Amino acid sequence: MKIAVIGTASTAYGEWWDKSLRQLLAESQLTALTDAGLAPQEIQAIFVANMCAGQLSSQVNIGALATNILGLHIPGTRIEGACASGGLALRAGIAAIESGRADVVMVSGVEKMSDVSHAQGTQSLMSATCYETEGFVGATFPALFALVTRAYMHRFGITREHLAMVSVKNHKNGALNPRAHFRKEITIQDVLQSSYVADPLTLLDCSPMSDGAATVIISTPEFAKKIGKLNVSIIGSGQASDTLALSQRETFTEFKATQHAAQNAFMIAGVTHKDIDLVEVHDAFTMAEIIALEDLGFFEHGQAGHATVAGKTSLQSNLPVNASGGLKAKGHPVGATGIGQVVELTEQLHGRCGARQVHNARIGLAHSMGGLGSTVTVHILAQDV
Amino acid sequence: MTVGIVGYGAYIPKYRLKTEEIARAWSQDYAKITASLAVHEKAVAGYDQDSVTLAVHAAEHALVRADISPEIVGALYVGSESHPYAVKPSATIIGTALGCSRDYLATDMAFACKGGTAALQAAYALVASDLVQYALAIGTDVAQAAPGDILEYTAAAGAAAFVVNSHTQEFLATIDATVSVSSDTPDFWRRSLQQYPEHVGRFTGEPSYFAHTCQAAEKIMAKTGSTPQDFDHVIFHQPNGKFPVQAGKKLGFSSKQLAYGLLSPDIGNSYSATILLGLTNVLDNAEPGQKILLISYGSGSGSDAFVMTTTDLLQERQKSAPTTGEYIHDKKYIEYLQYRQIYQVREGKKE
Numbered sequence: 033m034k035i036a037v038i039g040t041a042s043t044a045y046g047e048w049w050d051k052s053l054r055q056l057l058a059e060s061q062l063t064a065l066t067d068a069g070l071a072p073q074e075i076q077a078i079f080v081a082n083m084c085a086g087q088l089s090s091q092v093n094i095g096a097l098a099t100n101i102l103g104l105h106i107p108g109t110r111i112e113g114a115c116a117s118g119g120l121a122l123r124a125g126i127a128a129i130e131s132g133r134a135d136v137v138m139v140s141g142v143e144k145m146s147d148v149s150h151a152q153g154t155q156s157l158m159s160a161t162c163y164e165t166e167g168f169v170g171a172t173f174p175a176l177f178a179l180v181t182r183a184y185m186h187r188f189g190i191t192r193e194h195l196a197m198v199s200v201k202n203h204k205n206g207a208l209n210p211r212a213h214f215r216k217e218i219t220i221q222d223v224l225q226s227s228y229v230a231d232p233l234t235l236l237d238c239s240p241m242s243d244g245a246a247t248v249i250i251s252t253p254e255f256a257k258k259i260g261k262l263n264v265s266i267i268g269s270g271q272a273s274d275t276l277a278l279s280q281r282e283t284f285t286e287f288k289a290t291q292h293a294a295q296n297a298f299m300i301a302g303v304t305h306k307d308i309d310l311v312e313v314h315d316a317f318t319m320a321e322i323i324a325l326e327d328l329g330f331f332e333h334g335q336a337g338h339a340t341v342a343g344k345t346s347l348q349s350n351l352p353v354n355a356s357g358g359l360k361a362k363g364h365p366v367g368a369t370g371i372g373q374v375v376e377l378t379e380q381l382h383g384r385c386g387a388r389q390v391h392n393a394r395i396g397l398a399h400s401m402g403g404l405g406s407t408v409t410v411h412i413l414a415q416d417v
Numbered sequence: 418m419t420v421g422i423v424g425y426g427a428y429i430p431k432y433r434l435k436t437e438e439i440a441r442a443w444s445q446d447y448a449k450i451t452a453s454l455a456v457h458e459k460a461v462a463g464y465d466q467d468s469v470t471l472a473v474h475a476a477e478h479a480l481v482r483a484d485i486s487p488e489i490v491g492a493l494y495v496g497s498e499s500h501p502y503a504v505k506p507s508a509t510i511i512g513t514a515l516g517c518s519r520d521y522l523a524t525d526m527a528f529a530c531k532g533g534t535a536a537l538q539a540a541y542a543l544v545a546s547d548l549v550q551y552a553l554a555i556g557t558d559v560a561q562a563a564p565g566d567i568l569e570y571t572a573a574a575g576a577a578a579f580v581v582n583s584h585t586q587e588f589l590a591t592i593d594a595t596v597s598v599s600s601d602t603p604d605f606w607r608r609s610l611q612q613y614p615e616h617v618g619r620f621t622g623e624p625s626y627f628a629h630t631c632q633a634a635e636k637i638m639a640k641t642g643s644t645p646q647d648f649d650h651v652i653f654h655q656p657n658g659k660f661p662v663q664a665g666k667k668l669g670f671s672s673k674q675l676a677y678g679l680l681s682p683d684i685g686n687s688y689s690a691t692i693l694l695g696l697t698n699v700l701d702n703a704e705p706g707q708k709i710l711l712i713s714y715g716s717g718s719g720s721d722a723f724v725m726t727t728t729d730l731l732q733e734r735q736k737s738a739p740t741t742g743e744y745i746h747d748k749k750y751i752e753y754l755q756y757r758q759i760y761q762v763r764e765g766k767k768e
Contacts, residue, residue: 049624149618227449 033300035126035266036256037413038136039068039249040375044211045363048243053089053144056245058101060368061140064247065102069259072102075249076134079124080110081117081141082367087156088148098140114160115316117141118246118370119400119409123271125250135255141372142245143365153241157366160403162277174238174317176278176404178230181319183284185232187334190322192232194337196223198318199236201340202354205347206361208388213242213363223318237318242363246372264381266374267395268301268412270294276406287405290327294399297410298329303395305329308412310380310390311351312373314401315358324399325353328410352390355380370400370409377413420544421588422725423551424483424580424734427697428474429684429744432461432751432759436570442753443565450570455658459573459685461751462559464762468499469507471576471690472557473514478738479553479578480515482589487516490580491549493523494539496532496689499558500525503609511555522549529605530654531715532556532689533577538721540581541592552581558688561760563613571657573685577693589731590700590709593724596637598629605716616716622660626714630654630664633720634712641724645669649707652678652695654714656686664712677702678711683745698741705729 041063043056051059057080065072078098086092095108111121118141125139145153154172161167161176184190200220206212218236226235256262272292275281298304311330315321325336330351339345345353356362356376359369377396379385395414402408435458440447451457462471472495480487493512500507508523522543526535533556540552557576562568581592604625607614630653638644645651651674653661658681665675678695687694692713699709709725751759 047619047623049620146620227446 033267033269034253035129036251036253036262037248037264037266037374037378038251038256038259038261039064039070040247040378041067042211042246042372042375043244045242045244045365046213047146049146051243053085053091053142054097054101056144056243057098057140057142060142060245060247061098061101061138064138064249068249068261070249072104074136075102075104075106075138076136077106077128078108078138078140079121080108081121081371082110082143083112083114083117084143084145084156084366088153089144113407114402115314115366116370116400116402116407116409117367118372119398119411120271120407122248122370122374122411123269123409126266126269129250129252136249136251138247138249139371140245140247141368141370143367144243145241145365146243150241165277166279172230174230174233177317177319178233179278180284180404181232184319184323187285188337190337192224193220194341195237195318195322196220197341198315198321199223199360201346202315202358202360205355205388206357209357209362212357212361213240214361233317239316239359239364242365244363244365244368244372246368246375248371248374248378262416264378264413265416266411267414268297268303270296270300270410272408274406276403278404285323286333287323287327287401287408289405289408290324290399290401293408293410294328297412301412303412307395308351308397309393310355310377310396311353311399312356312376312396313353313358313399314369315354315360316364316401318360320401321353321358324401328397328399347388347390355385355388355390370398373398373400374411374413381413381415418545418547418583419585419591420541420581420583421591422579423582423584423587423589424479424485425589425697425700426475426478426482426578426738427694427741427744428471428478428576429460429694430462430466430471430574431747431749432463433458433748434461434751434753434756438753439570454570456571456682456685458683459571460575460687461756461759462574464759466559467501467763468497468557468559468576469501469510471559471574472507472511472555472578475557475576475578476511476515476553476555479580481738482734483580483587485551485580488518490517490551490553491521492540492543492552493517493521494526494536494552495555495557496526496528496536497557498527498529498532498688499560500527528719529716530656530688530691531713531719531721533693534713534721537579538595538597540579541595544581544583550582554579554581556689556693558690560686560688561613564757566613568614568616571681571686573687575684575687575690575694577690577697588728589734590725590727593726594637594641595721595723596633596640597719597721598632598636599719600629602718604718621716625716625718626654626656626660627664627667629718629720630712630714631667633722634668637722637724643724647708648674648710650678650699650703650709651675652692652699652709652711654692654712655679655681655695658682680745694741700727700731701735701740701742703727703731705732
């Protein structure tokens with residue numbers, strides 16, 4: 033696989049009181065076009081990732097919104113897979129190019145969460161659970177992940193301090209990211225003493241609700257070469273699914289969909305774990321980062337927490353995880369998140385990340401997860417030589 | 418023409434409900450609530466008190482400090498978000514209770530927590546335009562919050578009143594300038610038949626309280642050619658004990674400048690009266706020739722800012738009527754159940 037990434041843009045993530053859903057989307061689309069040096073007319077299809085706009089902004093049909101913004105009549109399609117919407121939208125964009133249907137595709141993600149109360153936002157996110165059997169009876173995402181966390185702690189003997197270290201690391205990285213929602217370093221004590229959301233997860237174990245938008249423009253290598261933008265390409269992509277309901281899983285401490293998606297992506301990319309220089313994982317909760325790193329194959333089951341505490345995933349390590357600050361510190365505007373990860377990897381591979389630059393970043397991996405790993409995508413990006 | 422405050426008065430009801438007691442009633446974490454709100458107790462009105470009766474007390478003290486008879490009051494403005502009637506002015510009840518003649522202008526005002534400063538601005542303008550000699554401006558509230566809502570920790574009761582005129586020799590403080598900013602920002606509201614107000618989480622912060630407070634502060638400092646260091650006292654609206662401190666930091670004021678004007682940690686947020694009680698406490702403690710900056714905030718939203726300067730005469734009148742500090746320290750603690758019973762009786766729901 034070789035899909036060129038020829039332009040990227042992301043808004044800062046945070047509480048954008050003054051910007052609506054469409055303003056955020058427009059900003060990222062227009063900035064990406066400028067980054068690529070393209071006119072809107074050169075885009076042949078747009079895929080937009082979004083989860084909650086139907087509930088929180090009373091707006092669906094967002095594919096048309098995305099093309100309207102650019103004054104185009106090309107195909108516009110909204111893609112949804114809960115928090116993996118971004119990864120899924122990217123897959124749809126890749127498929128359009130691989131099938132020959134389009135040469136130049138814009139893939140965006142956007143979420144506007146600050147127009148409603150926190151409770152309404154939580155309710156909307158619960159629609160990614162198995163609503164009939166779990167969400168309806170009150171299982172919020174923090175609650176479900178708390179169950180996963182308890183099971184993992186029981187099985188592998190890690191403590192809340194191991195989890196807290198994930199948050200501390202990601203906040204440290206986020207402090208170096210001008211686009212992050214939270215740019216303040218925190219301590220393990222801060223995490224342990226913050227209010228409980230769902231025991232044992234506290235406020236600082238959980239990613240925030242954020243507003244934001246991100247866009248990547250992808251193309252055939254031929255087109256990229258023609259415009260002198262063949263620098264970074266997507267070389268691997270994988271997707272898998274699992275049960276919505278936690279109660280139907282065989283195990284609470286592994287997400288099989290991540291394992292399958294990763295295997296596919298590595299196979300297509302023709303690289304191994306040793307070749308990966310940096311990873312952006314979907315740390316919706318501190319526990320999620322630990323489990324993801326194991327399911328992706330970077331650590332043995334039960335080991336990623338210890339590895340985090342030992343600094344093996346810090347910015348200075350051989351495998352920086354969430355140099356961007358991750359969902360925890362960078363923020364989590366749901367639909368934008370998966371695309372934002374690809375923006376981060378692209379910028380890292382271009383060497384444009386300033387204080388949070390990963391040295392010798394040549395190959396990166398992005399992991400996007402919806403629900404409790406019920407929908408997962410994995411993408412691998414590499415510098416073109 | 419210069420306009421100034423020639424009399425002022427405060428009234429804070431006696432009952433106090435502790436944050437600790439509310440948290441106990443709702444099985445909440447008292448330490449976390451106090452850390453986040455920085456309010457440890459609030460003033461509660463008795464079942465036979467309301468925003469009108471509180472206003473009368475404060476206005477009586479203002480008339481005493483002004484050393485004038487109520488009969489020469491030419492205008493009475495009262496700002497509140499808990500006027501007893503939706504239709505029937507509080508102003509005339511207060512005016513009659515005070516002993517005003519019929520020969521005055523009476524008007525009720527409302528703008529969430531800045532109804533009182535709206536009244537002060539209107540009084541100032543009426544005197545400045547020479548339409549009346551003496552104008553009385555009152556901010557008063559017996560604020561309510563839904564049981565279990567975070568607002569329950571801070572919604573309190575109180576009143577403050579000011580007599581305004583243009584006779585230099587009577588001034589206790591001059592009103593040197595006033596400006597306002599306004600926008601349609603729905604952070605906190607109550608429909609007329611709705612029992613309790615509603616509010617929207619974090620939206621009440623940056624785009625609401627801070628945006629308007631800071632804009633009004635910058636506007637009035639630009640208008641008067643002042644910098645933060647020029648002021649001896651600065652008073653912000655104080656829905657909790659945190660926001661005013663953060664506003665002070667943002668704008669470059671020291672905690673010393675905020676000290677006398679920051680009362681909500683001890684008495685809660687009495688809505689239209691809150692900022693004006695900060696002003697009465699500053700006036701109770703100020704020395705001659707001190708500069709005061711006051712910036713109110715009302716949800717929905719807007720801010721009124723004032724620059725004032727105290728006079729020599731102020732010190733002679735500070736003790737003429739009960740001070741704000743005396744009311745703050747004259748207190749009796751009640752339990753949560755009594756607090757809810759008082760509300761029921763006042764609303765006529767129980768014998």
